[in-house]
Amino acid sequence: MNAVERINHFLLQRNNEHLFRKLIITNDLIDLSSNDYLGLSRSAFIRQQVQDDFKNYQFHKSGATGSRLLNGNSLLCEEIEERLAQIHHAEAALLFNSGFDANVGLISTVIRPKDTIFYDEMVHTSIHQGMRLSGAKLIPYKHNQLGDLIQKLNNSDYDIAFLITESVFSMDGDKANLSELAEICAQFRLNLIVDEAHAGGLFGINGSGLCNVSAVEEKCFARIYTFGKAIASHGAVVLGTQLLKDYLINFSKNFIYTTALDTHNLLSVKHSYNFIQINRNQLFKLNTLNNYFYLNIKKLARRFEVCGQGPIFGIIVPGNKNCKEIASYLQMYKLDVRAILSPTVPLGRERLRVVLHSFNTKDEIDRLFSLLLDYKTVI
DSSP, X not given: OOHHHHHHHHHHHHHHTTOOOOOOOOTTSEESSSSOTTOGGGOHHHHHHHHHHXXXXXXXXXXXXXXXXXXXXXXXXXXXHHHHHHHTTOSEEEEESSHHHHHHHHHHHHSOTTOEEEXXXXXXXXXXXXXXXXXXXXXXXXXXXXXXXXXXXXXXXXXXXEEEEESBOTTTOOBOOHHHHHHXXXXXTEEEEEEOTTTTTTSSGGGOOHHHHTTXXXXXXXXXXXXXXXXXXXXXXXXXXXXXXXXXXXHOHXXXXXXXXXXXXXHXXXXXXXXXXXXXXXXXXXXXXXXXXXXXXXXXXXXOEEEOSSSEEEEEOOSHHHHHHHHXXXXXXXXXXXXXXXXXXXXXXXXXXXXXXXXXXXXXXXHHHHHHHXXXXXX
16 A cells, blocks of 8 residues: 555545545634634724734734744734733743644643643643653543542652643533642642633633633643634733743744744734723623523423533534534534534534634524424434
8 A cells, every 4th residue: 555545545434434524614604613702803993903003013024934032033922921921810921823832832841751641531632742742641530520530649659740621621611620620739749731722811800711710820830821712813822930931932842943923913912812801892792692502501402412611512413424414404504513523522422512602692592403403313
């Protein structure tokens, strides 16, 4: 078998397992799938603020042109890092080019082969990638089951160990008990790392996150906030001590060997954060809609199991083929709902991932529920 035949073999296998992926454009559909929770990507106000600010850079380079350790650093980068450290109540902040980069760059750099990592079994792929590259001993615990975590801690020997979790889980839409996790970390000498990708902008003082709500910010070894969700831009930031920042600048390949974020991207992050600090209307609309969805879940109960606390909900549809067919059916009726398939989620726990936004309406939720209840295939 040559390389081309091998590629074809794997693609055919993926297609037979109903896992074949392809790019689609869904601009004409009602958005119930994106991570633009607050609708900031649609904000004419933020767009104008970015354009006006960008004029100040018209005689300067718009692209970064290099890594930050070469010639890609800028006063704007450093101002945004300082501002994000203030908003998220940390000593220091370091920008990365994506949430994936931030997780891989942080975890694979700080954690070493002789260390141990305890992690929630539902953490997402970028965390898994970072953990694998670290070479550490990996010990998963059952999703949000702290009794299982404690049992595994009591049965483990380690010198340096870490605990990694998301604050809002991207597939199940539920929340980690961060206050109890912080207590466990203190008791068992664990360094707590929290990925706040789906919580930043939605919870805490001025969108500072669930770590703020749970009063564990100072108890974390590191926190990660991404800009591709509620901030409606691109990139990410790692929050921690100045010592951690210096270490990542010196040793993280994902930071050292990548071109810095460009000026327009940085301004987009800046003005989205500025907007969230002074405007709570979008969050109020999202929370109102979230409560409406949650209160009406019982309508689906006779046919579906629903997980999540919002703005992410999972409607369980076992089987990749069946799940994809229902997603296509909803898209045919102009609702952009996506199927999440195994092995991304456990076998038998495939689901329709429904994401609510400040710009969605109660009528759209009613329409979703009606279509699901009218679907003819036996679930």
